[in-house]
Amino acid sequence: LFNSTHSSDANEVNFFYKITENPLLQTIMKYSVPFWVISFLIGELLKFIPLCSSILAVRVLVWYVISQAVKHFIFRSCSFWIRFPQGGKTVLITGASAGIGAATAEDLCARGGKVIWGARDVRKAQKKLDDIAWTIHHGPRGYVLKIDLSSKKMIEDFVDEFKKREKRLDCLILNAAYWGPKRTTADGFEETVGVNHLGHMYLVYLLMDLLKKSTPSRIIVLGSDIHRLCKGVQFDDFMSDNGYKQYKSYAHSKLCNMLFARELAHRLKGTGVTVHIVHPGTPVPSELMRHNWLSMVVFHTFIIRPLQHLFCRTVYQGSQTTVYCACSEECGEDTGNYYENMRKDTPSAAAMDDEAAKKLWKLSCQLLKINENWV
Template identity: 45%
Template sequence: MASSWLSVAAGTVVGVGIALARRYFAGGVCRSTALMAGKTVLITGANCGIGKATALDLAKRQARVIMACRDLKSGETAARDIRRNTQNGELVVKHLDLSSFQSIRDFSSEILKEESRLDVLINNAGIFQCPFMKTVDGFEMQFGVNHLGHFLLTNLLLDLLKASAPSRVIVVSSSLHKRGVIHFENLNMTEENYDKRAGYSNSKLANVLFARELAHQLDGTGVTSNCLHPGIVWTNLSRHVSPSRLVVLLFRPLIWLFLKTAHQGAQTSIYLAVDPELEKVNGKYFGDCYEKPFHPVAQDEGVAKKLWDISEKMTGLS
């Protein structure tokens, strides 16, 4: 009898421990109940993962959600799925290939012609540790998509954001930006010196520096710019480094315990988009729905300004 009670007690302790650990690794939750009726939100990469989860939540809050997707068919499928879960939420699916400056310009031109306002721009799409590839315009893919694509898109939509103020720009970065380095003599890696891990970290550091410099330039306009780390999320972003099926089966319990779902990973993006108390918060870094300190590598204002100037030249804005 005693051993039976001990087994039950041990099982209860283990169960509670697992539940607490799962809750801890799930991260912060957006507690705001604010609605978004009458507001328009644009999300890049909204057809899957964190982007789709963000679109679903904001559609439930009655926002008009523009889903900017490279794969239009996948985007339409995601929109149908979201409508089924939001009583026919207002969703617009548009094609956007962030690896092509022409696609970004065409997309932005359509938005400026068709939309009377833009309240929130969420730069969410990205590519993670891919083999060496180049964008249509000849840039290393991770730097080109994660940084230059969003840099150009944001700048082309700035006038509409300003006209819709108070409005918000949200940049989805990663805690791996702490490992990044901005080598101005080698921003665009060549195949010979390519390191996909360094390339990703560098592009995410560029995201943070861009968000900070944008915040500086937008000061006093009513438009804010903030960036975030969504956490370690199990999505198809990691498709280029996906483990074998056997490894997934063996470690699925650990994946479930330590990695966030797309819904959990979207919480900070949602928080930055909807919380009324953040209307005037500008130039900050967030994680798990809390403001976090900037890592030293992201605090050099001179580097941020120089990266901005070079990015203008690379994208043809200057």
Template identity: 30%
Template sequence: MSDEWTAERMPDLSGERVVVTGANSGLGFEATTAFARKGAHVVMACRSRERGREAMVDVREAVPGASLTLGKLDLADLDSVRAFAETFDEEFGSLDILCNNAGVMAIPRRETEQGYEMQFGVNHLGHFALTGLLLDALRASPGESRVVTQSSGLHENGEMDFDDIDGEDEYDEWDAYAQSKLANLLFAYELQRRLDSAGVEDVTSIGCHPGYAATNLQRRGPEMAGSRLRLAAMRVANAVVAQSAETGALPMLYAATAEDVAGGDYVGPTGLKNMRGYPGKQESSDRSRDEDDARRLWELSEERTGVSFDI
């Protein structure tokens, strides 16, 4: 395909059903708007119902007649993940595209409701559980369905510290973030390997990253840490270096809809240092392709979430 792939090149998605986590802001909001513009019914999976409702109003202003449902999903609480999946199955039954998009970045050490380090818990464990719980719905789709998992270029700095996965002995917010983003890709690729091994041809798993996009994601860590200096630096970087959230959402949209995407692909911006520009296929780090780490992470994730994939 052309290097200049934009959301206008997405196919007609009328009759398709899409779940986007973190749909109320940033990349999730832009992806929701783009999917709705192409006729999909989008289930906006949001932690805050209030912010979700406000975002629905904004999407409908941009796309009159947009087909939307608001779903309550707190990825930091596995009970909430189960409740969301159960409600989805009751209301819809089948799913065409799952965008594992929501996340937290470089925050002071916090724990999820189940006591896991927050970045690993939200960015990886919550989405691992959600995907497993929605797998039957993905397989019930009449055509090919896709699982798109949002990573980051910073996954290249990541290393799986299985001896201290929760940073209880030593914690650095950026190391924890990079580890969680590496976990996203290990999961995405291992899911595809397991689908292939089981002969499942109607579900495809793809990894992606947005490059450097200006969103609220960068603000939360400095705000939680009370660092005015870091917050000011983030604002300057977002204004000077970052691309827009709308452009940053393109790799996720490409991974979710482009015809030339295959299971196990990795999609990101193809411009300056893979931080900006139009989306295309890329190579992720060697660590992200480590099958031993992927199997170990999978087993740990099943143990922690209580979710097993029926494949």
């Protein structure tokens, strides 16, 4: 019945399965639907409270307060008692000028870490660092360094400067990401895969000696559940030359992140360097779409912003799983796991394909012109 091309019922069933198998819809169902159901029940219960039933403003206010409490229960926060040990740890995070990256850097500073804010926009990141200085006892330990992941030369300059200043690296967080119109990097790569995957891989390559010297150390890769939209690595069209779509290219780059982290974890097993993959949550308002003015103005400003405080994770909530993986004892022992909402989760089958991970590793090393046995 379901394979029949002549049955309207079959077409409707196939369409239903196609829609419900969509990973983004599944994520919304996972978190937003329980929230909506609870919020609806709260609204119905408020009708029985005399003051709320007669005064709409009071009813809305009470509903808002209770719904926020529910949201904070669903989107967990990392306990503030999970802190770095005395003396702190040295943490490097990319993409720290705004969004989840800045929220992560702020939180890790508050937990006693020495945080190096890697950012393309140095002034923006410095302002964030200055803004939190008064909130942290004795001021935050750390500083801002310029990094541009779209250029191998810029990454090399960044690492040279970093190694002059720091003698150890306890935690490397690969947070920076590009989502926007098709562009080409200084090295000739399509920018989405060039920044999100190849740029970060080259950074890890240059910092690996320091990470091994600083064991036990951690590498945290920011993945995303959007990787589920990609059924496999586009080895035949790795740079999206045959038709470019922003969301598909971004999903492809996130799948590459996942497979890179998987292979890296396998190669680093037993060295004292652990690798963790983090999905910050869907949706998290951030500046990912800043390169697309239409999406930024229409979608982000007029849709996401007004609804953010009601239904979306904040950037702080989106940063908490990364913070957990950077600080918790559990993540110092395990490696190669995928985390969401501070719990282990299962990625797509494509993200667990070991053969694809090995093939991607080899291809990436060829593109970056580095020895594939660097780990």
